[in-house]
Amino acid sequence: MSKLKETQLSTKQVYSGSFLDVRKDEVELPNGKTSTREWIKHPGAACIIPVLPDGKIALIKQYRYPIQEEMIELPAGKLDPSETPEICARRELEEEIGYAAGKLTFVCNIHPAIGFASEKMWIYLAEELIKTTENTDPDEFLDLMPTHLDEAVKMVWDGKITDVKTIIGLLWAERLMHV
Numbered sequence: 001m002s003k004l005k006e007t008q009l010s011t012k013q014v015y016s017g018s019f020l021d022v023r024k025d026e027v028e029l030p031n032g033k034t035s036t037r038e039w040i041k042h043p044g045a046a047c048i049i050p051v052l053p054d055g056k057i058a059l060i061k062q063y064r065y066p067i068q069e070e071m072i073e074l075p076a077g078k079l080d081p082s083e084t085p086e087i088c089a090r091r092e093l094e095e096e097i098g099y100a101a102g103k104l105t106f107v108c109n110i111h112p113a114i115g116f117a118s119e120k121m122w123i124y125l126a127e128e129l130i131k132t133t134e135n136t137d138p139d140e141f142l143d144l145m146p147t148h149l150d151e152a153v154k155m156v157w158d159g160k161i162t163d164v165k166t167i168i169g170l171l172w173a174e175r176l177m178h179v
Contacts, residue, residue: 042119046089085122102128
């Protein structure tokens with residue numbers, strides 16, 4: 001057993017929403033004392049790095065209510081019940097930007113908020129895109145921002161892109177695509 005591991009003694013569901021589940025657990029610390037941990041149980045998500053037929057990356061801009069700002073991001077979305085990350089990535093790609101991927105390559109996993117959420121995210125590189133029909137959720141509004149990869153990476157380093165999944169996805173894309 002790890003000398004750093006905390007052991008759950010009890011768990012209480014504080015809130016249950018449409019996809020988030022807030023918990024408050026009592027834990028035993030490695031030194032034998034007890035404490036509480038408040039955390040969000042998340043179903044997981046997929047993030048896509050879409051390479052458009054002209055070679056640009058399909059970034060999106062959308063308003064994010066929790067931070068009250070428009071954000072520049074890669075397309076992404078949460079996993080539906082019993083959905084695989086790859087199926088989620090394909091669904092979100094088509095819903096958000098109206099493309100299907102001829103080639104979808106797993107890039108990496110990330111845990112975007114380890115201090116308070118169990119979320120695990122799968123990042124995929126989507127290539128050989130075929131135009132279909134955009135089909136965003138009724139409460140989802142976004143603008144497509146086709147962007148050269150070098151320009152997108154510059155936006156990361158200039159602090160114009162601050163979304164963690166997008167930063168990681170773009171830096172992986174830069175490495176994989178040898179720009």
